[in-house]
Amino acid sequence: MRQVFRSGILGLTLSITTMLGSASVFAQAVGNDKNALPDIGVVASEVLTLDKEMLIGDAIMRQMRGQAPVIDDPVLTEYLQDLGNRLVLQADNTKFPFEFFLINNSVMNAFAFYGGHVGVHSGILTRADTESEVASVLAHEITHVTQRHLARRALSQQRSSPIQIASMIGGILLAMANPQAGIAAMQTSAAMASQLNIDYTRSNEQEADRIGIDILYRAGFDPTASSTFFGKMAQEYRNSSRPPERLLTHPLTEKRIADARNRMGRYPEVRLPPSLPFNLAKARLLARYQFEPEYALEHFKAVVETNSFAIKEAGLYGLAIAYFANEDYANAQQINDKLLASDPNNLFYVDLATDIDIATGHAAEAEQMLRAQLNHKPRNSVVVLNLASAQMAQKKNEEAIELIRDYLLVHPDDQLAYQLLSDAYKANKSFKGMYQSKAELLALYGAYPNAIDELQHAYNYTGDDYLEKQRIRARIQQFRDEQEKLKHF
Structure with a gap:
């Protein structure tokens, strides 16, 4: 399915991030705590419970979808999610499901934030030579989440100004979509002061390196990939201009690279053939994005x-x-x-x-092929969304609507599915459904006022359907509650 990444799609402001307050420190904003690592389950939870961490992560993810160039490509997303899940299975202290997503950015960088969200710049996949190298990056980010490094930083930042933190987060988000504008936003922000530093603490990085390599090995990947990819990233930064250190979530020091190489002696040699899915994903990123x-x-x-x-x-x-x-x-x-x-x-x-x-003009042939796939993969995003597209191309909009609605019961955060659903309703002249679908899509970007506007349009098409009116009123109230909830962390 052809789908371009979304960049600045809604022009969201910093409102969501401001609401998050001082507990909402973006994954890159994890700073200078020089103390020994505290107990994961006790100290971190004093300031940030798991429920609150998931809520904050969801809010940040909504803003990421709206402001950053997230690649909304079911084929690539499924590949990255599958790769990440293989590593998560070998991790300890996994408290919630992980979501892995791609950012269309050639800089070799990755980041994790609250609630198990892991963003990977496309440059990681296009510059990697093996799947193990990509897996080494994911394992490192998974460890930052499972060790609750962000919650620990929130504990040490309880006195930080919410406005300063929000300004910094907004600059980071903008930098992913437009590096020059984002850097300028950060440089003019009061959050550039010393009270908030974006670099991970040395102890956190060492822990993520150590545990991440172990996860990598247990998942069946080559553990030496960590050190080889570190070296590759360091070499690239030596030979080219790079973003300011504050935009790199994992500053690479020679000591970190040396430490990673020293750890390799603890693991047996792992020889793996080239991975077809990895190389297909790499080719797709290069050719399409x-x-x-x-x-x-x-x-x-x-x-x-x-x-x-x-x-x-x-x-x-x-x-x-x-x-x-x-x-x-x-x-x-x-x-x-x-x-x-x-x-x-x-x-x-x-x-x-x-x-x-x-x-x-052969959508019927595509539908036949995809129906055969659907028998084996009834909830697979690639199969379902492509099948819906093939049906819509044949003006089988009712069938497409039914298929997507069923799929969304299992994948409620799939923005591409909501976009297709809205298009199908529009083609079918079902305007109530079209506005409702747009509302859900906008809510996924955290644009609750806009989503409420769409639902109010949908309300005008309910006629005498009292139950539908009540459903829409209830959904409007849910969006208002979500918006209000963010104000009271």
């Missing part, structure tokens, strides 16, 4: 000719996407059909096949 269409075509033609991608099929997949982006559907289909024939359940190929079929 990092390169312009013409350059992507030149790049992947050269890759295929020289067989320079780690796995040949991934290079061909990148070339097929590049052909598609340049509207050369015949060549795109010729390549992808061969890939799909050799691996018919591979959702990278299934997704591209759907895009090609819809673009060439």
Whole structure:
């Protein structure tokens, strides 16, 4: 499914972050506590309970969706979530489900924040050579969450000004979407004062390195990937201009790199073949999000000719996407059909096949292919959302609406699903449903006043349906309650 990342989609202000108050310190705002690490379950919980941590994380995630260039791509999201889940299974102290998401940013960086949210810049995947290198970054971020490093920092920052913290957080969020503007916002902020420092404490970083490598090994990945990727990141920063240190959540010191290398001697050697899903994800990011269409075509033609991608099929997949982006559907289909024939359940190929079929007026063929997949993966986001798109392309809007509504019962935070649902209702001239879907989408971005406006529009289309009027009134009140709740942390 073709879906661009969302950047500045609502132009949200700092209101949500301001409401969070002094407990709401963004994952990057974890500072200079030089004391020994406190007990995880006791000291951190004094200032921030798990319930409150999840609530804060949800609020920040809503603002992230609205302001940062989050890549809303079901294929990539599923790959990253699956990779992250494999690591979470090996972690201790997991108190809530983790959500992994991609930011369209070529800087090699990643960050974690309250409630198990882990953001990964696309530069991590496009610069990594192996899946173990990406996994090493995720394992490190998972550890920051499970060790409750953010809650500990909140404990030490109880006296910080909420306005100063909010200003800093807003600058960080803006920097992810527009680095120059974000840096300027941070430089003019009172939060640049010494009372709040973005760098993780040395002890937190050492702990995340140590535990993260162990998680990496237990999950079956190559533990040496941590040190090799550290070295790769350090080399890149030596050879190019980089963001201010305060925008790097994990400043790399030579000591950290040396410590990681020293730890490698404790683990047996792990040899792994190249990962096809990782290389497909890397090719997709390059061809669809990092390169312009013409350059992507030149790049992947050269890759295929020289067989320079780690796995040949991934290079061909990148070339097929590049052909598609340049509207050369015949060549795109010729390549992808061969890939799909050799691996018919591979959702990278299934997704591209759907895009090609819809673009060439063969949505019925896409629907047939996807219905076969649906029997085995009834709640899979790639299958369901592509099937809904194929149905909508054939004006089967009622079927698409039913399919998406059922899917949203299991995936209530899927913004792409709500966008498709709104489009399906609109095409079907069901304006009440359209406005309700828009409201839910806006709520996912934390824009509760806008969401309430949409529900009030929906209310005007309820006619004499008393129960529906009551439902909409109740939902409006829920949005108001959510907004109010953030003010009283």
